Structures are given as C-alpha cells and as structure tokens.
Amino acid sequence: MKTALITGITGQDGAYLARLLLDKGYRVYGTSRKSEPEGRWRLVETGVLGNDSLRFCEHDITDFSSNLRLLEACEPDEIYNLAAQSYVGLSFKQPLVTGAVNGLGPVCLLEAIRILNPQTKFYQASTSEMFGKAEDSPHNELGPFFPHNPYGAAKLYAHFMTINYANAHSIFASSGILFNHESPLRSKSFVTRKITDSVARIRLGKMDCLELGNLDVYRDWGYAKEYVAGMWKILQAPTPGTYVLSTGRPKTVRDFARLSFSSVGIELDWVGDGLNEVAKDRHTGKTVIRINPQFFRPTESERQVGDADKALRELGWKAETTLEQLCSLMVEADIRRCEKEA
Ligand code: GDD
Numbered sequence: 001m002k003t004a005l006i007t008g009i010t011g012q013d014g015a016y017l018a019r020l021l022l023d024k025g026y027r028v029y030g031t032s033r034k035s036e037p038e039g040r041w042r043l044v045e046t047g048v049l050g051n052d053s054l055r056f057c058e059h060d061i062t063d064f065s066s067n068l069r070l071l072e073a074c075e076p077d078e079i080y081n082l083a084a085q086s087y088v089g090l091s092f093k094q095p096l097v098t099g100a101v102n103g104l105g106p107v108c109l110l111e112a113i114r115i116l117n118p119q120t121k122f123y124q125a126s127t128s129e130m131f132g133k134a135e136d137s138p139h140n141e142l143g144p145f146f147p148h149n150p151y152g153a154a155k156l157y158a159h160f161m162t163i164n165y166a167n168a169h170s171i172f173a174s175s176g177i178l179f180n181h182e183s184p185l186r187s188k189s190f191v192t193r194k195i196t197d198s199v200a201r202i203r204l205g206k207m208d209c210l211e212l213g214n215l216d217v218y219r220d221w222g223y224a225k226e227y228v229a230g231m232w233k234i235l236q237a238p239t240p241g242t243y244v245l246s247t248g249r250p251k252t253v254r255d256f257a258r259l260s261f262s263s264v265g266i267e268l269d270w271v272g273d274g275l276n277e278v279a280k281d282r283h284t285g286k287t288v289i290r291i292n293p294q295f296f297r298p299t300e301s302e303r304q305v306g307d308a309d310k311a312l313r314e315l316g317w318k319a320e321t322t323l324e325q326l327c328s329l330m331v332e333a334d335i336r337r338c339e340k341e342a
Helices: 012-023 040-045 064-074 088-093 095-116 150-169 191-203 224-236 253-262 309-315 323-341
Strands: 003-007 027-032 054-058 078-081 121-127 173-178 210-212 242-245 268-271 278-281 287-291
Touching: 003 012, 003 064, 012 027, 012 040, 012 224, 027 064, 054 064, 064 095, 078 095, 078 224, 088 095, 088 150, 095 121, 095 150, 121 150, 121 224, 150 173, 173 224, 191 210, 191 253, 191 323, 210 253, 224 242, 224 309, 242 309, 253 268, 253 278, 253 323
Parallel strands: 003 027, 003 078, 027 054, 078 121, 121 173, 173 242, 210 287
Antiparallel strands: 268 278, 278 287
C-alpha cells in the first residue's frame, strides 16, 4: 500500500485527488490549516470523509518544523502540494502572505524531503498565472513566464525551486502547470462557480441579476476531476519533469456565462457597452447580468491558453470534457443544491 500526502485536501483539487488515490488503494494523509476547515463539505461530496484509509493532519506549510513533523509522522511515498493562497484577486491585497504560502511554503516541504527522505516524490501545483502577461500563446512548459500579480510571481518562484531541487538534489520533484480547472466543488469566489450558482438561482426565481467584472478575458477552462488524474500521472512518469495541463481552447467569461444560461434554456442578448453593458433574457427582457467595477483587477492576465501536447505524448493525458458539458454539469449541481436549500 502506497502512502500519499495531500496538502490542502479540503480544496476542490484535494477532494477529487483524495477520491482518486483512495480508489487506487493508497493510504492518504490530508492536511489543512484548521482542524474544522470550511472546505470539509467537499470531502462529503466526494464520499471520502470517514474512509478508514484517510487521516487528517492540521498543518501550516509556512512553519518549517510543522513540515518536518508531518513528514516524520506520515512517511509518504508521494506528496501532492496543493496548499495555497489560491485567490489571484486577494493576492494584490495580501502579497506577503501569498509569497510566504505559495512561494516559500513549497520550499519548506522540499527541504523537509531533502533532510528526511530524498526518495519521496513531490508534486508542485504550478499555474498558468505564471505566464501572466507573456503574449506567445498557447503556452507550453518552456514559457515565456511573465507573472502579472503577486499570486503568479510567488508560484513562479516555487516552480523554479521545484526544478532546482530535482536538478541539485536528485529529488523526484515535478511541477504541473495547470490552466483553470473547474467543477461543482469550486468556491463561489471564482468566476465559473459564481456564474453557475447565479444561473441556478435566477432559473429558480431566487435571484434577479448577476454582477461580473471583466467579461472579455480569455481563460482555458477544463474539468478539475480530469486534472487531478493528470497530477497522479505526473508522479508516475519515469523521470521528474514539468507538464502543462490544459484544454487548448480559449474562451471568454462572456462565453462561459452564455453557455451556462443556455444550459437552462435562457438565451442572452447583450446590450450597451463598457461598464453599462448588460445581458438580458431574450424571452423575458429582464436584465440578468450587469457589470460591477468592484470585480475588476488592478492588472489582468488577458489571455490564457495552454498547449498540453507534452502531457499527451508522455503521459497519455488529455482534457476530454467540453466547455458546454462543464457548464451544464456545474449548473445542474447548483440547481440540485438550491432546490435542497428550499
Ligand atoms: N473571481 C471573479 N469574479 N473573476 C471575475 C469576475 C468576478 O465577478 N468577473 C470577471 N472575472 C474574471 C477575472 O478578472 C479573471 O480574469 C477571470 O474572470 C477568472 O477569474 P477566477 O475565476 O477568479 O480565476 P483566476 O483565473 O484568477 O485563477 C484561477 O485559476 C488559476 C489557474 O488555474 C485560480 O484557481 C488560481 O488559483 C489558479 O492558479
């Protein structure tokens, strides 16, 4: 029986990855900063809470001794480092916390591996935000990198430290550069789930109008469940490396909103421009989307699209779910939740 350690297990990816590893027969240790974490509901939704092979540990990735004690206690074969301050918008307001958790945190874990057991495999959750403002796209493992916010800058440091530990200390340390990946387990602070939750509420007559920021940024949105399978494959490769996981299809926030509304039979007409633009329900004429400048960011990664060719060639990994399917499955899950609330 292999042992895996997932830091940040109560996030979207942690919950799906725990399910996947338990199904593969792993013993899983999962960490979160609090003993009663907000994201516990995700472990209920994936059906892993209460599993005999799953253990929880309270852990702070920024505390080096906490990392040492954790690794001593769990003796993991594989570590998946998913713990992060994962909100790009918040990173502008909390740049130092973001740097400590997303930049130095992974190095604390790598140092602990180096000291205690260099045979431990390490996966670092890197991100498309490391490409940021870089214009050559689609982006692959080689860059160019030009992070455009404190979140991406901290993640880029951790990315190169992961590569450095593999090269300098022969540790099996790999990095997955994941483009946006979504699911019904997403927090509503991210734009996709904010949209699908609002679509469900508007459909059920519990809400009138959704407020969004920049509608015209491009993102490369895939289905998170498929992406955690990619993380596992990255650690099963014969040698450590960096892999981009993405769909390769650039779509705008406006596209995501259109497809989500359309999945419940609401077609949109866009009227006006700039901050005064609104989307109306074609059938009723009611305004269902308007712009709120509060949701704009000081700087924006305008166009994110990835090239996952290396992952296909070397790992046999490919994103399968279409954006239409993703929007539908997220809206359906939110409709079920809203109906239960009632
Ligand atoms: N959150 C949010 N809320 N974003 C909005 C809104 C809104 O009301 N309106 C427009 N947007 C735009 C943002 O400006 C951004 O360009 C885009 O929607 C996506 O924002 P998020 O869903 O917050 O995600 P993100 O792209 O910033 O970051 C996510 O993906 C990264 C890449 O995988 C996070 O999960 C990061 O942790 C992750 O690294």
